Amino acid sequence: MIVHFEPASEEGIASVVRSAAAERVTLAVVGGGTRSGLGNPVRADRTLSTRRLAGIVTYNPAEMTMSALAGTPLSEIEAALDAKGQMLSFEPMDHRPVLATSGEPTIGGVFAANVSGPRRYVAGAARDSLLGVRFVNGRGELIKAGGRVMKNVTGLDLVKLMAGSYGTLGILTEVTFKVLPLPPAAATIVVSGLNDAEAAAAMAEAMAQPVEVSGAAHLPESVRGRFVEGTLPEGAATVLRLEGLSASVAMRAEKLGVSLSRFGPVSRLDAAETKALWAQIRDVKPYADGTPRPLWRVSVAPSSGHQLVAALRLQTGVDAFYDWQGGLVWLRMEAEPEAELLRRYVGALGGGHATLVRAGEEARRRIPAFEPQAPAVAQLSERIRAQFDPSRIFNPGRMAPFA
Structure with missing residues (x-):
């Protein structure tokens, strides 16, 4: 039977880690458990969850920054931001539908897996919004990025390194990140009936125009019918999202629609339809x-x-x-x-x-879940991991693309 720990404090997490290191036993590190099927299987002696280490520590809407404990549910973060007209710009995907998992995604898990959605290519990934971290390393020491410097890792950006490390370097306990205002209006231009190559050309033209497209996707006929019923016209759908002030969105949508009409029939989705469609694109x-x-x-x-x-x-x-x-x-x-x-x-x-x-x-x-690294990069990854987790107790079997 695998022992399961759910400490409610940073010191509690550090204590579990120190004990595991001393006993030479391994730990599967999880947040809400919603991405448990992602990547190669973790084979560990014990499980450590951060879900009880929860709560928003500070939120300054004027400065557009928030700090939260790693186990804070993502839904709690988004509700607090929404109440102030703000958002996580990187639009994190919810993996539960495709992985058939349950539980609640946590903000620590979002950053540990560097989860991003459709706005990623214009707003950056999750790691690009991350400003600071606190984490427990494999020795059971509490590290604050930018404060304490770990031996032999001088020059590494610990904040960016922890994002996307999938719990293989340390256990995130607190994250500080920037947020952005929610756009007050949104619309989606739909070009129907394009094949994949034609859609690539249409999206390239849209991105080359000064209309600030914040989402560009192509949904072939094989998948188009699996999105919001009745929202998309018949045939393959090439969809371009526009966001911002209402008058600006209307003007840009008109300009983009005229430009793309040479590719095929053009239609437009309103704000509610846009929100529903892009949430489903985000969550695959x-x-x-x-x-x-x-x-x-x-x-x-x-x-x-x-x-x-x-x-x-x-x-x-x-x-x-x-x-x-x-x-x-x-x-x-x-x-x-x-x-x-x-x-x-x-x-x-x-x-x-x-x-x-x-x-x-x-x-x-x-099968290696992540793209195999070149030998020099793999060697660097192992050197980094040896400094953070010398006993290799965190998430054994999981290879993370952090280097």
Whole structure:
């Protein structure tokens, strides 16, 4: 039986870690447990959750900053921000639908996994909003980024390093981050009936115009019907989001619609429809199907996304849709993960990152979930981890792309 710890204080977490290090036992580090199926399986002796270390520490709307304990539910953070007309600009994805998990996402988990959504390519990733951290390292020491300097890691940006480390370097206990005002209005321009290559060209033209597109996605016919019922016209949908002041959104939407009309029929979604659609794009609704069919998150150059999918379709069964102007491809394989084939094609198209988000247990044990690192980078990663967690007690089996 695996022992489960839920300390309610930083010192409680540090005490558990010190005991684990002394006893040479390993810890699975979790927040709300909503991303437990993401990445390679963690094989640990004990589980340590931060969910009881919760609460907003400080919030200064005028300075647009917030500090919160790592176990604070994301819903609590977003409710506090919404009450002041503010938001997390990086639009974090909720993994529960595609991973079929339960529980509550935590703000510490969001930053530990560097979770971002459709606005990522214009607003930056979660790590770009992170200003400060407190964490417990593998020796059970409490570290505050920017204050205490750890031996032999001088020059490392500890704040950015902890974001995306997936609990392999330390246990986040508190995070400080910047927020932005909520846009008062939003609309989505929809261009219907485009194939993947035509959609890539249309999105590139939209991004080249001074209309401040904050979301650019292409939903092929195979997935279009799985979004908000009755919202999108028939056929494949290429969708461009505009946000800002009401008059500005209306003017920019008119300009963008006229420009893109040469590609195909153009329609427009209102603010409520826009909010619903982009939440479902963020949470990858087409593949929240309750199955373990392999799901990949692939980051490539925007012009290469549709070429990757076309090449794969010649070799294997695959379904896909595109975010980030085509630079983020969500791929669902119909049978096997086909990791070697996928990563070979990604490399041939100029490189990128292919992350296995979901698969059966056997595949998750066998296939590196994150893009394999070059030997020099892998060596650097191991040196960094040795400084933060010398006994290798945190999340054994999980390889994080932090270097």
